[in-house]
Amino acid sequence: MGGCCVSAMLLIRALRDPDSIASLSGDAWNGLIAAARAERLIGTLAFRLEGIAVPDAVLPILDDARAEAARERALTLWEADRARVALAHLGVPVVLLKGTAYAAAGLSAGRGRFIGDLDILVPRDALDDVEAALLAAGWEWVKPDPYDDAYYRQWMHELPPLIHRERDRMIDVHHTILPLTARQTPDAAAMLADSVMLEDGLRVLSAEDRICHAAAHMLADGDLAGGLRNLWDIDCLLAELPEGAQLQERAARHGLRAHVRQAVRLAAHVYGAGAALRVADRMIVARLLARNGWGQETRKILRFGFYLRSHWLRMPPGMLARHLFTKWRKGHRPG
Amino acid sequence: MRYAIGLRIGPASFRVGSAWEAPIAQLARLYRDYPAPEDGIADFTVRLEPAKPWRRFVRPSVFITGDHGLADAAPMALAHGLLAAEMGMNLQMALGWRRHLLLHASCVEKDGRALVMTGESGSGKSTLAALLGERGWRLMGDEFALLDLVTGEVFAFPRLISLKNAAIAVMEAEVEAGRFGPLLKATAKGGIRHLVPRGDAVARMNEGAVPALLLFPRFGFTPEVRGVGQGEVFMRLTQASTNYTALGEAGFLALSRFVGEVPAWAIDFSSGDEAIALVERLWGDVA
Numbered sequence: 002m003g004g005c006c007v008s009a010m011l012l013i014r015a016l017r018d019p020d021s022i023a024s025l026s027g028d029a030w031n032g033l034i035a036a037a038r039a040e041r042l043i044g045t046l047a048f049r050l051e052g053i054a055v056p057d058a059v060l061p062i063l064d065d066a067r068a069e070a071a072r073e074r075a076l077t078l079w080e081a082d083r084a085r086v087a088l089a090h091l092g093v094p095v096v097l098l099k100g101t102a103y104a105a106a107g108l109s110a111g112r113g114r115f116i117g118d119l120d121i122l123v124p125r126d127a128l129d130d131v132e133a134a135l136l137a138a139g140w141e142w143v144k145p146d147p148y149d150d151a152y153y154r155q156w157m158h159e160l161p162p163l164i165h166r167e168r169d170r171m172i173d174v175h176h177t178i179l180p181l182t183a184r185q186t187p188d189a190a191a192m193l194a195d196s197v198m199l200e201d202g203l204r205v206l207s208a209e210d211r212i213c214h215a216a217a218h219m220l221a222d223g224d225l226a227g228g229l230r231n232l233w234d235i236d237c238l239l240a241e242l243p244e245g246a247q248l249q250e251r252a253a254r255h256g257l258r259a260h261v262r263q264a265v266r267l268a269a270h271v272y273g274a275g276a277a278l279r280v281a282d283r284m285i286v287a288r289l290l291a292r293n294g295w296g297q298e299t300r301k302i303l304r305f306g307f308y309l310r311s312h313w314l315r316m317p318p319g320m321l322a323r324h325l326f327t328k329w330r331k332g333h334r335p336g
Numbered sequence: 337m338r339y340a341i342g343l344r345i346g347p348a349s350f351r352v353g354s355a356w357e358a359p360i361a362q363l364a365r366l367y368r369d370y371p372a373p374e375d376g377i378a379d380f381t382v383r384l385e386p387a388k389p390w391r392r393f394v395r396p397s398v399f400i401t402g403d404h405g406l407a408d409a410a411p412m413a414l415a416h417g418l419l420a421a422e423m424g425m426n427l428q429m430a431l432g433w434r435r436h437l438l439l440h441a442s443c444v445e446k447d448g449r450a451l452v453m454t455g456e457s458g459s460g461k462s463t464l465a466a467l468l469g470e471r472g473w474r475l476m477g478d479e480f481a482l483l484d485l486v487t488g489e490v491f492a493f494p495r496l497i498s499l500k501n502a503a504i505a506v507m508e509a510e511v512e513a514g515r516f517g518p519l520l521k522a523t524a525k526g527g528i529r530h531l532v533p534r535g536d537a538v539a540r541m542n543e544g545a546v547p548a549l550l551l552f553p554r555f556g557f558t559p560e561v562r563g564v565g566q567g568e569v570f571m572r573l574t575q576a577s578t579n580y581t582a583l584g585e586a587g588f589l590a591l592s593r594f595v596g597e598v599p600a601w602a603i604d605f606s607s608g609d610e611a612i613a614l615v616e617r618l619w620g621d622v623a
Contacts, residue, residue, distance in 0.1 A: 026376075027373075027375050027376025030376075031378055031381065056377055057375065058373065058377035058378075058379075065435065072582070075584075295353050295381060296383075297337075297385070
């Protein structure tokens, strides 16, 4: 595999089999830590390595990462609670998505996970009320650009991001899980209807829908940046899928059957017992591993290919050309 | 990365990688008496990369990043590569360090007790610490003072002292030539020259000290000493800390204790000798 991805391989191996770190050299540790930080998996790694003998110099690094993850978790849950209070009078279901959901529901994918923004899903017909309620409770727009704002409202699966003026935390309000321009049209109403209520009244997606969302997010939307972490989420979610779950049927309902199957193969290959990969799977694995021992991105051409693919997935060609031209004129450059 | 060095400064260790040889060679010379990271494992990775692939050769331009980075950081000329490396290490501390409350302050020690000086860039805190470091005090750092979250002690981060503009000549008159880095002309902050701290600062860099006096120096004014209330001290130190918010309750408790126990004064001065006279007088009152 060469120097382009040794540290990404080390990271995967350490997450799969924590005891594998026993014989690492100092330099390998540096590469592992840099890759884990760059992939935002350092907290996850720190929890996986808890209780395992590591060199003295590594101990405080992992302690810091665990403390940071605990703080992140507390901030995230507080932010979710603030959103709950701000939206309570509307009487609409508020479904937590991604990292916040994993933390709130106590799922293994949430252990040590970097979270960042708060993502929620609400019914599409409640979107205006939700927006007004959040603005009234102290959230503000962050996108000053009228093109971006109009683009979000017309084509995206979420409102333009809002940021809270006192707490400086971002919220993404979704009404479905993929852009409206994507080829798949997940059944957001079914996701809301089958969501599971937590103790405080906030909700999370059903076990099957969590996987459908994670697979759609990783494979049908975006350029695979953060892919190793997304795939780790999927691997954890699959391991916690309850007996009798109807994952494939559910995926088919959302038009995500191929994506979920691919996610299952990739998770088994990268973090699990192995799987027979297809050509497209191998391309994705090559992209996921593109990180060197200094935490730098490698395989620039492959990355750029996936960047183009992300736009291709998101919108039809004519619209894509128009969009890229507008962004280019505004000075945006990929990479 | 083509060129690399590992080094330890106080409790923090770094590996600095660079696409060019010069910044690493300069670090190797100036940090030659500093230890390497324990087991070769560094707390932080710093990278000096070409801003664009061709900018490694054509008008070389250094982008500073690492484990922690700022996407919109302005690239620097390769002639300022040493400064870039220093800024890269500071950036990791400012954004990533969680083992102490980080105060943007200079710090010197005598008899196991620490004098902490904080203020805006240009306040003279760095020059004052450098001067005191040559006149009987141990320099603990000119950029960060590390406040222990449990014991309340201050720990050292004695990186190279970053002298700016007029401070360069002041210290050139005080210190032998071999301890200076190259003069970096026309940086974003004017002329900059790095100074290697005295041997005792490096040899004793793991030793903490009990904070005994906090000063808010201000260069360029008629000499004066003013009291500063605890509320104001607290607020100013939260602003001078890069990780106060990130540390949550532990940071609040450590800072409350510091503010409650350490007497604080604002001092104005117009020359180094005035400043040192004021410092020694105030130190005499708390010693």
